[in-house]
Amino acid sequence: MSKHIASFSNVTKKYLGQIALNNVSFDLPRGKIIALVGPNGSGKSTILKLTAGLVHPSQGSVTVNGKTAERRIAAEVAYLSELDVLYPFFTVAETIKFNAGLFADFDEQKAQEILSFMQLDPNKKVRHLSKGNRGRLKILLALSRRAPLILLDEPLAGLDPVVRDSIIKSMISYLNLQEQTVFLSTHEVSEVEPVLDLVISVHEGQIKGMDEVDHIREQYGLSLVEWMKETLAK
Numbered sequence: 038m039s040k041h042i043a044s045f046s047n048v049t050k051k052y053l054g055q056i057a058l059n060n061v062s063f064d065l066p067r068g069k070i071i072a073l074v075g076p077n078g079s080g081k082s083t084i085l086k087l088t089a090g091l092v093h094p095s096q097g098s099v100t101v102n103g104k105t106a107e108r109r110i111a112a113e114v115a116y117l118s119e120l121d122v123l124y125p126f127f128t129v130a131e132t133i134k135f136n137a138g139l140f141a142d143f144d145e146q147k148a149q150e151i152l153s154f155m156q157l158d159p160n161k162k163v164r165h166l167s168k169g170n171r172g173r174l175k176i177l178l179a180l181s182r183r184a185p186l187i188l189l190d191e192p193l194a195g196l197d198p199v200v201r202d203s204i205i206k207s208m209i210s211y212l213n214l215q216e217q218t219v220f221l222s223t224h225e226v227s228e229v230e231p232v233l234d235l236v237i238s239v240h241e242g243q244i245k246g247m248d249e250v251d252h253i254r255e256q257y258g259l260s261l262v263e264w265m266k267e268t269l270a271k
């Protein structure tokens with residue numbers, strides 16, 4: 038088993054000639070909850086898409102579980118997009134069945150547990166769900182995978198505090214950190230801080246800092262927001 042669940046080595050990503058990521062290198066340890074933080078347009082989604090193998094580096098390499106990140110690794114990575122990707126004509130139960138058919142590692146029993154925890158109505162059509170319940174369903178689908186790496190792009194964006202809280206609690210309750218790693222992007226830094234192990238600060242396509250959250254609190258006496266501001270000012 039490779040030591041790190043994912044590694045970026047001198048990765049540059051350009052879109053139509055414009056640089057989104059500039060020579061980025063880092064390794065993600067296994068069994069942790071890791072956040073990418075940084076301003077709009079800093080490159081967080083690009084890092085997650087590269088890790089999912091959905092886009093490819095212009096230069097450098099990305100590996101997941103020791104394999105080059107490309108479409109083929111989709112089976113090993115559970116990716117929650119920031120976009121609304123659910124089929125509106127399915128019910129909640131049909132959406133779960135559909136995903137169970139798509140992914141061999143989908144744990145239907147866990148999906149049922151998260152369904153009751155989230156108090157989602159299995160018979161409701163996706164198009165009739167509130168935005169908050171669509172957010173809950175998306176996280177249910179990601180957390181029900183036994184994939185070694187779970188990628189969550191802005192899982193809390195645009196959701197009210199009660200929904201955000203239920204999503205954070207479901208991460209603590211339903212992840213298996215013996216076997217899984219979570220890599221997420223967020224602007225809700227203070228809210229996720231209690232569940233994070235590691236944080237990476239990104240600005241203008243570059244990594245500005247990477248540290249353990251406990252270290253940031255104990256050694257620097259900073260909250261995550263204060264640490265983030267300091268790294269961005271560098």
Ligand SMILES: Nc1ncnc2c1ncn2[C@@H]1O[C@H](COP(=O)(O)OP(=O)(O)OP(=O)(O)O)[C@@H](O)[C@H]1O
Pocket residue numbers: 052053056057075076077078079080081082083084
């Ligand atoms: N498909 C694309 N085509 C062209 N440019 C893109 C594309 N996707 C992203 N970019 C550009 O790459 C840069 C990084 O974008 P990215 O979406 O990775 O940032 P982000 O940190 O996730 O932003 P946000 O917090 O707003 O979601 C931005 O300048 C963005 O405009």
